[in-house]
Amino acid sequence: MPGILHRRIQLHYEYLYTQDDFEAVRELLHAVAGISLDAGKRELVYGRLARRLRACGLDRFSAYLTLLRSAQGKAEVVHFINALTTNLTGFFRDPYQFDYLAEKVLPEAAARTRSGQYYRIWSAGCSSGEEPYSIAMVARECSPCRDRLDVRILATDLDSSVVAKARQGYYPQERIADLSSALVHKWFRRRGGGDHSRFEVEPALKELVEFRRLNLMHEWPEQGPFDLIFCRHVMIYFDHSTRRTLFERYADSLVDGGYLFLGRSETVHTVSECFAPAGPAVYRKR
Ligand SMILES: C[S@@+](CC[C@H](N)C(=O)[O-])C[C@H]1O[C@@H](n2cnc3c(N)ncnc32)[C@H](O)[C@@H]1O
Known part of the structure; x- marks a missing residue:
């Protein structure tokens, strides 16, 4: 019977991949990135990691896992993480x-912040940069803030490939299709022509944002305390106790009354007492 099962697995997959391998991938991803992969993601894991096995010249997942756990596998762990994050x-x-940011948070800050003082924003889990550049556009567009608020944005992500893209700030046309032509005209420069043209974020926007690779499970930036933290559509990948720890660390990294923006399906409710609801998936440090 095990022989039959073994043959079926080999027929189905190009690389030998068992349930134990899948469980080992889940365990390792949780250990290195805090990400809890759903038990139903077995096929997805195969699809995402098969190209890494090809790149490493391996024919089975168990050998790939051995490599990841070895001293020589350190560089491969970065590829492993990049392959499994959802961006x-x-x-x-x-x-x-x-x-809410333009009408409430930034005008309130502009009225309060003394000149010469930075208003510090952290986009934690920024993916390829659309989120921090959107924040930067709001900060540059919103009238009371434009002149009175000196905004600085730290944008971080665990996935080194998206951080590199974000730093370059080049986007294909379809990524900016929903932006108004006024915004595109003001904040992007067309590069190249025809179907291959890309849109580069204007330097005046880029200069507000500093990108860095950062694993939320490790040490955090010293640039704090922050006035505002965006951590949207990131918490959903973590289990309850990891979320609780992160909320407490966010509270420690925020000024009193600082804001935390979460994704629409994320909440601090039942997880942490450090924040009070303030707006749409927006919380304030108590
Ligand atoms: C779905 S994207 C959300 C991007 C953006 N915040 C938004 O809402 O559009 C989630 C991001 O969280 C990042 N991420 C996952 N685990 C992380 C960790 N442990 N540390 C830092 N970033 C992480 C992923 O690499 C991914 O780019």
């Missing part, structure tokens, strides 16, 4: 939160 994002994703 879905977009400019002005959940637009009502950007309205």
Whole structure:
């Protein structure tokens, strides 16, 4: 019977991949990135990691796992993480939160912040940069803030490949298709022509944002305390106790009354007492 099962697995997959391998991948990803992979993601894991086995010249997942756990496998762990993160994002994703930022949070800060003082924002889990650049556009567009608020944005992500893309700030046309032509005209430069043209973020926006690779499970930036933290559509990948720890660390990294923006399906409710609800998936440090 095990022989039959073994043959079926080999027929189905190009690389030998067992349930134990899948469980070992889940365990390792949780250990290195805090990410809890759903038990139903077995096929997805195969699809994402098969190309890494090809790149490493391996024919089975158990050998790939051995490599990842070895001293020589350190560089491969970065590829392993990059292959398994979900980077879905977009400019002005959940637009009502950007309205809240423009109409409430930034004007309030502009009225309060003394000149010469930075207003510090952290986009934690920034993916390919659309989120921090959207924040930067709001900061540059919103009238009371434009002149009175000196915004600085730290944007970090665990996935080194998206951080590199974000830093370059080049986007294909479809990524900016939902932006108004006024915004595109003001904040992007067309590079190249025809179907291959790309849109580069203007230096005036880029200069507000510093990108860095950072694993939220490790040490955090010293640039704090922050006035505002965006951590949207990131917490969903973590289990309850990891979320609780992160909320407490966010509270420690925020000024009193500082804001935390989460994804629309994420909440601090039942997880942490450090924050009070303030707006649409927006919380304030108590
Ligand atoms: C779905 S994207 C969300 C992007 C953006 N915040 C948004 O809402 O559009 C989630 C991001 O979280 C990052 N991420 C996952 N685990 C992380 C960790 N332990 N440390 C830092 N970033 C992490 C992923 O690499 C991914 O780019």
